[in-house]
Amino acid sequence: MKNNLVALASGILFGxxxxxxxxxxxxxxLNFLDISGNWDPSLAFVMIGALGVGILSxxxxxxxxxxxxxxxxxxxxxxxxxxPLVIGSALFGIGWGMTGYCPGPAFASxxxxxxxxxxxxxxxxxxxxxxxxxxxK
Amino acid sequence: MENFTPITxxxxxxxxxxxxxxLLLLNGRMAGISGIMNGLxxxxxxxxxxxxxxxxxxxxxxxxxxxxxxxxxxxRQNYPLWAIIIGGFLVGFGTRMGSGCTSGHGICGISNFSIxxxxxxMTFMASGMITVYLLKHVTGxxx
Numbered sequence: 001m002k003n004n005l006v007a008l009a010s011g012i013l014f015g016x017x018x019x020x021x022x023x024x025x026x027x028x029x030l031n032f033l034d035i036s037g038n039w040d041p042s043l044a045f046v047m048i049g050a051l052g053v054g055i056l057s058x059x060x061x062x063x064x065x066x067x068x069x070x071x072x073x074x075x076x077x078x079x080x081x082x083x084p085l086v087i088g089s090a091l092f093g094i095g096w097g098m099t100g101y102c103p104g105p106a107f108a109s110x111x112x113x114x115x116x117x118x119x120x121x122x123x124x125x126x127x128x129x130x131x132x133x134x135x136x137k
Numbered sequence: 138m139e140n141f142t143p144i145t146x147x148x149x150x151x152x153x154x155x156x157x158x159x160l161l162l163l164n165g166r167m168a169g170i171s172g173i174m175n176g177l178x179x180x181x182x183x184x185x186x187x188x189x190x191x192x193x194x195x196x197x198x199x200x201x202x203x204x205x206x207x208x209x210x211x212x213r214q215n216y217p218l219w220a221i222i223i224g225g226f227l228v229g230f231g232t233r234m235g236s237g238c239t240s241g242h243g244i245c246g247i248s249n250f251s252i253x254x255x256x257x258x259m260t261f262m263a264s265g266m267i268t269v270y271l272l273k274h275v276t277g278x279x280x
Contacts, residue, residue: 015198049150127229
């Protein structure tokens with residue numbers, strides 16, 4: 001029960017952050033990726049703000065034996081860099097550069113009643129399910 | 138460099154960092170959106186509930202901001218549909234194959250000093266920039 005309230009609160013904060021930082025403005029994202037054009041470096045500051053908080057707090061949090069409301073941390077222990085990681089990330093970057101949406105801003109934009117974001121979210125799920133079908137073979 | 142908004146970007150980023158920290162400290166979960174979205178339809182019911190609530194919160198947060206801010210987030214009009222459909226598919230497929238997106242790798246993973254996440258983030262940043270360069274300045278397909 002408490003975990004669910006935490007998830008809801010965390011989601012609201014995340015959505016507010018995406019909106020305030022304008023990560024949800026896909027044209028602004030494309031201007032950030034357009035380094036040879038009219039470059040808008042603002043979104044680098046989103047990363048700086050998020051990592052400034054995250055790097056500091058993750059150090060402290062992960063020293064605990066377990067999170068407050070669960071038995072263990074659910075954190076990936078993989079360390080090897082493999083082909084799927086690099087190829088998958090490269091494909092994701094192509095889609096990001098084509099649209100200006102990564103998954104968070106796309107999903108959050110459903111709250112703006114954006115038809116474009118709704119089509120984006122459906123297409124993202126088509127990608128999820130295709131990957132699942134291929135990797136289950 | 139017009140439309141440069143470093144202050145709201147920093148503050149918004151800090152909120153995202155705070156959200157990820159809360160989810161990790163209390164629930165022990167990484168705030169990777171592509172993983173949470175994917176898990177919404179592939180987990181036991183108990184696991185799906187918190188994911189659904191997180192995603193509902195994401196929408197609610199954006200809605201609250203849009204309702205109370207003066208300028209708000211502009212809705213893009215008439216962007217080519219083919220780009221959204223193909224691009225969206227690549228975002229979905231790529232984030233599953235690469236185990237994460239901007240939030241999971243770019244924020245949570247790097248905050249955890251994960252070499253995999255640093256590699257992934259540099260890769261999707263670079264391929265995103267190359268894609269925009271090719272589509273906008275070389276072919277003019279999307280300008």
